[in-house]
Amino acid sequence: MNADASGPRSSRGKSVLFCAECHFESALTDGWLVVSDSDGRTIVCPECGHVADHRSERSAPTPQPAD
Numbered sequence: 183m184n185a186d187a188s189g190p191r192s193s194r195g196k197s198v199l200f201c202a203e204c205h206f207e208s209a210l211t212d213g214w215l216v217v218s219d220s221d222g223r224t225i226v227c228p229e230c231g232h233v234a235d236h237r238s239e240r241s242a243p244t245p246q247p248a249d
């Protein structure tokens with residue numbers, strides 16, 4: 183029932199990613215294993231190997247501005 187947003191430690195500059203399996207907590211660019219392959223990038227937890235996120239590069243086409 184506590185609002186954790188009112189704590190003294192509310193200064194989060196980075197986007198922190200959490201592992202659902204072992205509760206590993208770190209910034210995405212500082213601690214997580216980023217596995218790049220031909221299909222995109224996979225974010226893997228360094229503690230338990232849980233795949234926290236997968237981002238496909240091919241499914242995100244770059245919009246070209248009609249100039």
Ligand SMILES: [Zn+2]
Binds near residue numbers: 232
């Ligand atoms: Zn984990």
